[in-house]
Amino acid sequence: MACSGGNKDRDSVLEYWSSNNIGEITFSREIVEAWNLKHPESTLKFQPIPEGQSSEEIILAAVVGKTTPDIYSNMWQGIVEFYAKANVLVPLDTLAGFEDFVHDRCDSLTIREITSSDGHIYQFPWKINPFMTIYNKKFLAELNLDTLPNTYTEYLNAAEKFKKDLDGDGYVDQWFGNTSVRLVWYQRLFNFYTLYIAASDGLPLIKNNRAFFNNEYAIEAFRFLQEIYKQSYFSKEDQTAGQDPFLAGKIATKFTGPWEIEYLERYKPEGFDYDYFPIPVPEDHQGPVYTYCDPKSIVIFNTCTEPQIAFEFIKTMVDKKGDLLFLQTTKQLPRRKGLDTIKAYENFFNENQRLQAFVEQAKYIRGMDNCEVITEVLDIITQEYEACVLHDMKEPEKAIADAERAVNILLGSQK
Amino acid sequence: MISYFLVSPYLVHLILFVSFPVIFSVVLTFHKWNIISEMQYVGIDNYSRLFQDRLFWKSLVNTLTFLVVHIPLQIVIALALAYFLDQKIFCKGFFRATFFLPVVISGVVVTMIWKQLYGVDTGLINKLLVSIGLGKVEWIINKNIAMISIAIMATWKNVGLYVILFLVGLQSVPQRYYEAADVEGASRWQKFRYITLPAINPTIFMVTILSTIGGFNLFIEPYIMTGGGPLNSTLSAVLYIYKQAFEFYHMGYSASLGLIFAFIIMMVVVIQKYMIEKDE
Numbered sequence: 001m002a003c004s005g006g007n008k009d010r011d012s013v014l015e016y017w018s019s020n021n022i023g024e025i026t027f028s029r030e031i032v033e034a035w036n037l038k039h040p041e042s043t044l045k046f047q048p049i050p051e052g053q054s055s056e057e058i059i060l061a062a063v064v065g066k067t068t069p070d071i072y073s074n075m076w077q078g079i080v081e082f083y084a085k086a087n088v089l090v091p092l093d094t095l096a097g098f099e100d101f102v103h104d105r106c107d108s109l110t111i112r113e114i115t116s117s118d119g120h121i122y123q124f125p126w127k128i129n130p131f132m133t134i135y136n137k138k139f140l141a142e143l144n145l146d147t148l149p150n151t152y153t154e155y156l157n158a159a160e161k162f163k164k165d166l167d168g169d170g171y172v173d174q175w176f177g178n179t180s181v182r183l184v185w186y187q188r189l190f191n192f193y194t195l196y197i198a199a200s201d202g203l204p205l206i207k208n209n210r211a212f213f214n215n216e217y218a219i220e221a222f223r224f225l226q227e228i229y230k231q232s233y234f235s236k237e238d239q240t241a242g243q244d245p246f247l248a249g250k251i252a253t254k255f256t257g258p259w260e261i262e263y264l265e266r267y268k269p270e271g272f273d274y275d276y277f278p279i280p281v282p283e284d285h286q287g288p289v290y291t292y293c294d295p296k297s298i299v300i301f302n303t304c305t306e307p308q309i310a311f312e313f314i315k316t317m318v319d320k321k322g323d324l325l326f327l328q329t330t331k332q333l334p335r336r337k338g339l340d341t342i343k344a345y346e347n348f349f350n351e352n353q354r355l356q357a358f359v360e361q362a363k364y365i366r367g368m369d370n371c372e373v374i375t376e377v378l379d380i381i382t383q384e385y386e387a388c389v390l391h392d393m394k395e396p397e398k399a400i401a402d403a404e405r406a407v408n409i410l411l412g413s414q415k
Numbered sequence: 416m417i418s419y420f421l422v423s424p425y426l427v428h429l430i431l432f433v434s435f436p437v438i439f440s441v442v443l444t445f446h447k448w449n450i451i452s453e454m455q456y457v458g459i460d461n462y463s464r465l466f467q468d469r470l471f472w473k474s475l476v477n478t479l480t481f482l483v484v485h486i487p488l489q490i491v492i493a494l495a496l497a498y499f500l501d502q503k504i505f506c507k508g509f510f511r512a513t514f515f516l517p518v519v520i521s522g523v524v525v526t527m528i529w530k531q532l533y534g535v536d537t538g539l540i541n542k543l544l545v546s547i548g549l550g551k552v553e554w555i556i557n558k559n560i561a562m563i564s565i566a567i568m569a570t571w572k573n574v575g576l577y578v579i580l581f582l583v584g585l586q587s588v589p590q591r592y593y594e595a596a597d598v599e600g601a602s603r604w605q606k607f608r609y610i611t612l613p614a615i616n617p618t619i620f621m622v623t624i625l626s627t628i629g630g631f632n633l634f635i636e637p638y639i640m641t642g643g644g645p646l647n648s649t650l651s652a653v654l655y656i657y658k659q660a661f662e663f664y665h666m667g668y669s670a671s672l673g674l675i676f677a678f679i680i681m682m683v684v685v686i687q688k689y690m691i692e693k694d695e
Contacts, residue, residue, distance in 0.1 A: 057661075060450065060451070060664075063450075063451050064450050064451060082449075083451070085452070086449070086451040086452045087452075088451060169545045170545075171536065171545070171551060172536075173536060181556075182642055183641075183642040183643060183644045184642060185662070235535075235536050236535060236536075236553075236556050237534050237535050237536045237537060237538075237556075238530075239537075373663075375662065375663065376663050379662070379663070383647075386644055386645065386646060387646060390556075390645070391558070391645060391646060393646070
């Protein structure tokens with residue numbers, strides 16, 4: 001047996017874990033079967049990540065218990081630096097052929113984004129789910145808007161027109177949108193951070209180990225969200241349980257990714273129609289709108305004693321053919337440059353018109369900074385988000401400045 | 416030799432699951448460790464950080480706030496229900512089972528249900544309040560009442576257990592005391608105040624201690640219902656320790672928080688024990 005981690009079959013050289021998303025399981029199984037047929041001398045054992053509260057917890061437990069697989073897909077880009085600093089990942093740029101591979105697949109911005117602070121690359125950029133604003137076409141048509149609400153002012157004006165007290169009890173029960181109010185760090189990725197990326201054309205939160213977000217874009221994003229809650233345009237209630245408020249017609253918009261398409265197509269009631277537009281931006285914003293893309297990567301753990309074979313396998317997973325199979329089985333987008341210009345994908349995108357908006361958006365995306373303590377940074381922002389946005393107890397300027405101060409103290413203590 | 420053999424299972428358990436974790440935790444308090452990297456010795460840094468950590472002290476105050484609401488509420492309701500169930504009433508067995516039912520339901524399930532009930536816009540409680548002409552209450556999103564809302568839910572969940580304890584206490588009061596009081600012409604209240612209450616005093620103390628220890632362990636309810644918010648008003652000490660350990664991987668700091676917190680609980684229990692013994 002070549003690798004020490006995991007519960008590999010006696011004959012398998014490598015072990016690979018995917019996420020437990022049904023589409024990704026199907027994709028991974030097919031890819032592994034094809035590899036094993038072609039490479040009987042270096043076969044792979046595949047399994048979805050074991051069940052747990054979150055995949056992050058399972059991976060951490062596996063690292064601690066030294067039972068990591070050799071290859072894991074679906075690692076959130078933001079957490080890679082944490083594992084890289086702990087020396088549990090293979091620096092991929094030390095593998096033969098990696099440089100050519102990564103330059104063939106990714107543009108220079110993506111390569112810069114995935115390069116660790118120590119100059120090495122520890123992740124294969126694999127897939128993205130760019131965030132956009134989904135909207136109920138019927139509801140927005142009823143508002144008789146001149147254009148879609150692309151800017152903060154247009155969005156707030158549309159929200160004012162749309163919010164209603166349907167049952168006449170004196171309280172709003174039809175909101176313009178919804179975003180999570182849960183005080184968990186990762187929820188800020190899907191509201192504040194996405195708006196910040198859109199407003200700033202993809203500026204980082206952290207630069208040169210200092211907070212970089214005390215700027216007009218973060219402040220305006222906070223002010224925009226604060227106004228939304230102050231005017232009851234969004235509910236302050238956690239609406240994750242019960243009926244989907246978008247499908248139930250209780251909200252007109254929300255910030256979401258392409259995974260929503262398959263879900264909506266399966267469960268939408270008759271006559272329900274929807275479309276997407278970019279994330280709202282400040283009035284003076286010029287040019288294309290960037291967004292957060294929720295990037296997931298593939299990593300090789302250093303318990304793997306055959307990293308070159310692992311790399312060769314991953315190449316088959318993410319080559320053009322592999323990406324097409326990934327598109328077909330998961331309807332998620334590969335993180336690959338020129339996605340809309342690749343001939344082999346033309347038919348797929350023609351058959352899946354709803355994905356077109358996301359393919360277009362994929363040209364203007366941003367992932368996450370390489371910061372070992374990014375979860376704590378987002379937690380600090382969450383504390384200020386709660387005080388300023390949800391409870392209107394602080395001015396956005398002060399909230400962002402307080403977050404900046406706390407983040408700099410945190411980063412200082414990490415030196 | 417046979418005696419050593421007989422106690423060995425317990426000794427193995429004690430060493431592996433009690434002594435080792437306790438000693439390891441104490442060692443951990445002097446280190447910085449994120450689980451996957453090498454431990455780094457930091458001396459008493461974790462302790463000095465702890466004393467300046469505003470959130471830790473806030474979490475302690477929150478826990479005490481919870482106890483102040485939860486314990487009296489629990490004792491009063493449990494005693495009232497036990498007193499009611501001790502009377503000759505219709506369907507006594509049904510009521511006893513009903514009051515005990517929430518105790519055996521999973522804390523996670525109870526919390527999820529109450530989270531829905533407390534919903535400000537779609538919650539059943541607010542719908543009822545609005546239907547009778549009252550206003551909506553921000554049960555778990557208003558920092559001034561969120562902890563009280565959690566205390567109410569925790570009381571509902573646990574009260575059945577204390578009802579049983581009080582019931583046992585009430586049934587152990589000799590009947591002849593009440594007969595003597597009847598002869599003296601004592602009212603119902605006087606019998607309760609001067610016979611029942613002193614007689615069940617040990618039960619009240621036991622319930623207080625159990626509630627205190629249970630209250631100090633407050634975790635599931637704020638973790639699921641509020642995440643510690645709004646504005647950290649429901650951040651309990653245990654939840655804060657958990658967050659430091661398993662959200663941010665500050666194992667050393669979390670261990671030092673845990674150790675100080677364990678010391679505080681021990682002090683409270685010692686004081687309560689002293690009061691009980693003094694009373695006896």
